[in-house]
Amino acid sequence: MIIIHSVEKLNGYLTEIRKEGKTVGFAPTMGALHQGHVSLITAAKKQCDIVVCSIFVNPTQFNDLSDLEKYPRTIDADCVILRSAGCDILFAPEVSEIYTAHELELKQQHMEDKSWTMGKTVDFGLLDKVMEGAHRPGHFNGVAQVVSKLFRIVQPVKAFFGQKDFQQLSVIRSMVKQLDLPIEIIACPIVRETDGLAMSSRNRRLSAEERDEVKLIYQTLSIVKENYQLATIADLKKLVEVAFKLSALIKLDYFEIVDSETLQPIAAFDTSRSAVACIAVQLQTVRLIDNVIMY
Ligand code: PAF
Numbered sequence: 001m002i003i004i005h006s007v008e009k010l011n012g013y014l015t016e017i018r019k020e021g022k023t024v025g026f027a028p029t030m031g032a033l034h035q036g037h038v039s040l041i042t043a044a045k046k047q048c049d050i051v052v053c054s055i056f057v058n059p060t061q062f063n064d065l066s067d068l069e070k071y072p073r074t075i076d077a078d079c080v081i082l083r084s085a086g087c088d089i090l091f092a093p094e095v096s097e098i099y100t101a102h103e104l105e106l107k108q109q110h111m112e113d114k115s116w117t118m119g120k121t122v123d124f125g126l127l128d129k130v131m132e133g134a135h136r137p138g139h140f141n142g143v144a145q146v147v148s149k150l151f152r153i154v155q156p157v158k159a160f161f162g163q164k165d166f167q168q169l170s171v172i173r174s175m176v177k178q179l180d181l182p183i184e185i186i187a188c189p190i191v192r193e194t195d196g197l198a199m200s201s202r203n204r205r206l207s208a209e210e211r212d213e214v215k216l217i218y219q220t221l222s223i224v225k226e227n228y229q230l231a232t233i234a235d236l237k238k239l240v241e242v243a244f245k246l247s248a249l250i251k252l253d254y255f256e257i258v259d260s261e262t263l264q265p266i267a268a269f270d271t272s273r274s275a276v277a278c279i280a281v282q283l284q285t286v287r288l289i290d291n292v293i294m295y
Helices: 007-019 035-047 065-070 075-085 101-108 131-135 139-154 166-179 201-205 208-213 215-227 233-245
Strands: 002-004 024-029 050-055 089-091 158-162 184-188 251-259 275-282 287-293
Touching (some): 002 007, 007 024, 007 089, 007 139, 024 035, 024 139, 035 050, 035 184, 050 075, 050 139, 075 089, 089 139, 131 139, 131 166, 131 275, 158 166, 166 184, 166 275, 208 215, 215 233, 215 275, 215 287, 233 251, 233 275
Parallel strands (some): 002 089, 024 050, 024 158, 158 184
Antiparallel strands (some): 275 287
């Protein structure tokens, strides 16, 4: 695996690869890699000739500076994981390779920078207003901003994202469509620990007691999925609320059953349109999200 830090060097390298007629697959990450990320690399390897993974802790998608500072940075361990997963190129740029001082200043002033749309009108409608969008203002603009920049740099034919960040996937798909980028977005299934906890870089920040308790998240989602034909949405929401009220360590931020395409809460089950149950919980210092596709 080659490790590249500069956009210029990556451009030069990828230009040669494209000249050879090889296809490039891309898995953007923020590092602190786990088996969930490995599944993205594995899928990319199956579908593309060359796999590029980026590790970039994106400052513009954090609402809270302390969250950005606390984000785990484990580049040496990440390289070991990427090498054994068969990644070809790791792109690990400095912040100054990706953002201008002006863009960072806008973020500091909590102003949304829209220059990443390259003059096009990009409107996510309600996709970025609900769930994570409602709890983390500006987060999805920051995600779209960095992913569009990385897409322009790497120019992959396919890009691979985990389904755990279901709303992020929807926003990225919408962005690609509206910017008319020739990139296929591939959603990779959630990878779970043996007790069902969705793999996440944030899990390593849980205390032993919290780690034990958070299995409740997937247990609850599984009960919801198993019982949807027997209960109303209101009943299932109540059930989830009660389950988390009984937990001393986990606070439920939201639980929603939404249409998989629009992300709007559904009023009743209708199997002619796919629905997904999404959850976010807060522990003492860690926020976790998860989801299950109902049907
Ligand atoms: O899912 C992530 O790790 C990040 O949001 C992404 C897509 C790499 C953008 O910074």
